[in-house]
Amino acid sequence: MKKYKKIPKFRSEDEEARFWGKESPLDYPHDIKKIKNPFQFSVEFLEKAAARHKEKKRSLTLRMEHSLILLAKIIAKQRGNYYQALLRGWIRDGILKELAEHPEIKQAIRKENLHFLHG
Numbered sequence: 001m002k003k004y005k006k007i008p009k010f011r012s013e014d015e016e017a018r019f020w021g022k023e024s025p026l027d028y029p030h031d032i033k034k035i036k037n038p039f040q041f042s043v044e045f046l047e048k049a050a051a052r053h054k055e056k057k058r059s060l061t062l063r064m065e066h067s068l069i070l071l072a073k074i075i076a077k078q079r080g081n082y083y084q085a086l087l088r089g090w091i092r093d094g095i096l097k098e099l100a101e102h103p104e105i106k107q108a109i110r111k112e113n114l115h116f117l118h119g
Contacts, residue, residue: 004030057088 007028010016025032069083076083099105 004028007031 005027008019010019072087073083076086079086099109
């Protein structure tokens, strides 16, 4: 008879989140129970929650030619935007394009257990 691992008792949600970030529920089949009426969130609730969720921004020092910064400021002003937001959008669009064109990158992201927000 195969011996199964036991799910430990957690002292906090953070501890539980770290545990499930490393472990798979499939390694604990004896603790998985089928239920008749699983709870489901409404689509409206999920859409509202996704819209409210924003990843925190971190500072980044990026060296660029002065002329490119001035051009970004002019373009942003014409669009009624801040140049930093414009540059962030361009960088995000470039990253998303790379992900779409190179599926092997997504494997590396999963391997590193990273979560990329598209918003």
